[in-house]
Amino acid sequence: MRRTVISPLAITTLAALVLSPVALAQKPPLVSQADIIKQSVPSDWRRLDPENTLVMEINGQQVILELAPRFAPQHAANIRTLAREGYYTGSAIVRVQDNYVTQWADPADEEKEKDKDKVKPLGTALANLPAEFSIPFKGLPLTRFTDPDGWAPVSGFVDGMPVAANPAKNQAWLAHCYGMVGAARSGKPDSSNGTSLYAINGQAPRALDLNITVVGRVVKGMDVLSSLPRGPGAMGFYDKPEHYVPITRARVLADIPAAEQPAIEIMRTDTATWRKLVEASRHAIGGWAVRSALHSNICNRTVPTRPIASPAAS
Amino acid sequence: MRRTVISPLAITTLAALVLSPVALAQKPPLVSQADIIKQSVPSDWRRLDPENTLVMEINGQQVILELAPRFAPQHAANIRTLAREGYYTGSAIVRVQDNYVTQWADPADEEKEKDKDKVKPLGTALANLPAEFSIPFKGLPLTRFTDPDGWAPVSGFVDGMPVAANPAKNQAWLAHCYGMVGAARSGKPDSSNGTSLYAINGQAPRALDLNITVVGRVVKGMDVLSSLPRGPGAMGFYDKPEHYVPITRARVLADIPAAEQPAIEIMRTDTATWRKLVEASRHAIGGWAVRSALHSNICNRTVPTRPIASPAAS
Numbered sequence: 001m002r003r004t005v006i007s008p009l010a011i012t013t014l015a016a017l018v019l020s021p022v023a024l025a026q027k028p029p030l031v032s033q034a035d036i037i038k039q040s041v042p043s044d045w046r047r048l049d050p051e052n053t054l055v056m057e058i059n060g061q062q063v064i065l066e067l068a069p070r071f072a073p074q075h076a077a078n079i080r081t082l083a084r085e086g087y088y089t090g091s092a093i094v095r096v097q098d099n100y101v102t103q104w105a106d107p108a109d110e111e112k113e114k115d116k117d118k119v120k121p122l123g124t125a126l127a128n129l130p131a132e133f134s135i136p137f138k139g140l141p142l143t144r145f146t147d148p149d150g151w152a153p154v155s156g157f158v159d160g161m162p163v164a165a166n167p168a169k170n171q172a173w174l175a176h177c178y179g180m181v182g183a184a185r186s187g188k189p190d191s192s193n194g195t196s197l198y199a200i201n202g203q204a205p206r207a208l209d210l211n212i213t214v215v216g217r218v219v220k221g222m223d224v225l226s227s228l229p230r231g232p233g234a235m236g237f238y239d240k241p242e243h244y245v246p247i248t249r250a251r252v253l254a255d256i257p258a259a260e261q262p263a264i265e266i267m268r269t270d271t272a273t274w275r276k277l278v279e280a281s282r283h284a285i286g287g288w289a290v291r292s293a294l295h296s297n298i299c300n301r302t303v304p305t306r307p308i309a310s311p312a313a314s
Numbered sequence: 315m316r317r318t319v320i321s322p323l324a325i326t327t328l329a330a331l332v333l334s335p336v337a338l339a340q341k342p343p344l345v346s347q348a349d350i351i352k353q354s355v356p357s358d359w360r361r362l363d364p365e366n367t368l369v370m371e372i373n374g375q376q377v378i379l380e381l382a383p384r385f386a387p388q389h390a391a392n393i394r395t396l397a398r399e400g401y402y403t404g405s406a407i408v409r410v411q412d413n414y415v416t417q418w419a420d421p422a423d424e425e426k427e428k429d430k431d432k433v434k435p436l437g438t439a440l441a442n443l444p445a446e447f448s449i450p451f452k453g454l455p456l457t458r459f460t461d462p463d464g465w466a467p468v469s470g471f472v473d474g475m476p477v478a479a480n481p482a483k484n485q486a487w488l489a490h491c492y493g494m495v496g497a498a499r500s501g502k503p504d505s506s507n508g509t510s511l512y513a514i515n516g517q518a519p520r521a522l523d524l525n526i527t528v529v530g531r532v533v534k535g536m537d538v539l540s541s542l543p544r545g546p547g548a549m550g551f552y553d554k555p556e557h558y559v560p561i562t563r564a565r566v567l568a569d570i571p572a573a574e575q576p577a578i579e580i581m582r583t584d585t586a587t588w589r590k591l592v593e594a595s596r597h598a599i600g601g602w603a604v605r606s607a608l609h610s611n612i613c614n615r616t617v618p619t620r621p622i623a624s625p626a627a628s
Binding site: 002003004005095096098099100101103105109110147148149150151177178179182183184185186187189191192195196198201202203204205206207208209210211212222223226227228229230235281284287288289290291293295297299300302 | 317410423461500512518598614616
């Protein structure tokens with residue numbers, strides 16, 4: 001007998017039997033997340049933003065990173081420049097710390113005894129950027145989650161990304177959830193410039209929020225980054241150059257010929273369909289689960305993607 | 315320049331500068347988590363329980379699972395029997411779903427067209443067990459976390475494991491955090507028997523809580539389980555037998571010769587030192603981080619382990 005643990009998407013009307021009167025008063029949706037996705041309309045989906053998407057190739061597989069120019073405009077611009085001028089092509093994964101981060105950089109810049117001649121030139125990219133830890137909350141088109149987040153007074157999604165906020169301080173920031181990408185820095189808060197980036201590969205380390213600039217989210221290929229061997233060095237660094245996993249190519253989506261572009265689209269997070277999906281995730285629907293959590297957390301909700309027939313058409 | 319993302323343990327007095335008056339009134343500790351661990355005393359640590367620890371070998375590496383007999387006594391006993399009678403030795407990882415679970419089972423029991431002669435016999439282990447989803451909260455020696463959990467009214471640690479509870483229902487349960495291990499089941503809640511187990515390899519899927527029996531925690535070797543290739547099949551199942559990753563050996567710790575026993579000990583979670591560590595994790599200490607989260611979550615706190623000089627001595 002195949003025993004399993006149900007897929008998160010499948011956990012979502014037998015469960016109505018175990019709901020409390022309070023929950024029943026909330027009229028739980030009787031439609032599963034999978035069915036909500038099936039019933040979605042074309043306007044529930046969007047294409048990747050050509051100027052704000054980085055397509056990397058690692059171990060022969062694509063890793064697609066969507067930048068967040070609303071939250072980190074200067075980092076997004078610098079990363080775009082670095083990608084266009086070939087900085088990332090030939091850089092490598094230099095660190096994989098279990099249940100924390102997968103990080104990439106110019107390996108020559110990582111060596112303790114570094115040969116300055118081998119360090120990649122920045123080209124027209126800037127060496128110094130301001131810290132972009134938060135933006136004003138006021139006016140932000142946040143699709144809000146109603147359950148308490150614990151780490152922040154307010155949470156939800158903006159532009160397909162998990163966001164936490166403190167309205168009293170008029171402050172909003174990208175949350176360190178699984179798959180989110182940040183710009184590594186040294187001790188100085190404004191020492192990141194996008195040359196070294198990291199993706200969260202485990203439980204959301206939300207204590208990092210507001211301590212470092214988050215630049216976007218891996219929308220495809222996080223499995224590639226999370227299944228790499230953990231580094232044996234301190235903090236998960238690969239301690240031998242032969243362990244480095246090369247980034248064989250990195251391009252801005254806009255620069256990729258239409259026929260080669262990744263044929264995926266992403267669910268919008270400013271729609272009634274997304275709100276229904278989030279609500280459905282609070283309830284056990286479908287028969288496997290016997291208890292509804294009646295809770296949803298921004299870091300437990302992955303924005304759906306799906307293949308599209310013709311990536312070039314829009 | 316080596317830019318990085320600080321290790322979680324290192325994030326913990328410069329931060330006092332940004333604390334609110336309320337936080338300052340709480341007298342934040344000025345000692346980092348690393349220093350609290352250094353200053354710990356022998357009684358802050360414990361050995362692995364020989365009768366409740368399973369030592370597996372996968373890809374030549376050890377994966378150590380501590381069972382939770384207080385929470386799932388019948389599953390713990392059945393798993394012990396299965397291990398002692400050789401059930402797990404020769405079983406395999408059959409599923410790795412990214413940001414969800416790594417699952418192992420008897421591969422022959424997974425085949426759609428299965429040859430009953432090849433399915434491993436259960437021996438003296440029981441085929442049917444009750445669901446062990448929760449235990450009474452009253453009297454539980456919970457080292458409580460004071461920050462809101464979101465998923466449950468009360469949370470904390472018991473016996474080194476993350477626990478959520480609802481005192482109003484006199485109910486407590488093991489929380490699905492990273493590295494926690496559960497017993498896979500089919501549609502029937504009481505269909506698990508320990509023959510197929512899974513470990514959480516990503517963001518805590520807390521919606522599974524109270525829906526399945528949790529049997530323990532991986533205390534060493536989670537990096538082995540989390541870095542395996544993701545399965546290409548539905549729900550991350552390996553769809554070709556040649557993808558299965560064999561469990562070459564699985565033994566109960568008590569049955570392993572003293573000289574071969576893993577030389578690690580674990581921090582107790584019923585001590586003042588553990589409580590200090592949890593409190594320290596709420597604060598930015600050490601200079602890298604500029605902002606204290608002033609929040610801690612059971613799924614973000616990993617119980618420290620350390621090598622011991624002589625595993626057999628006690």
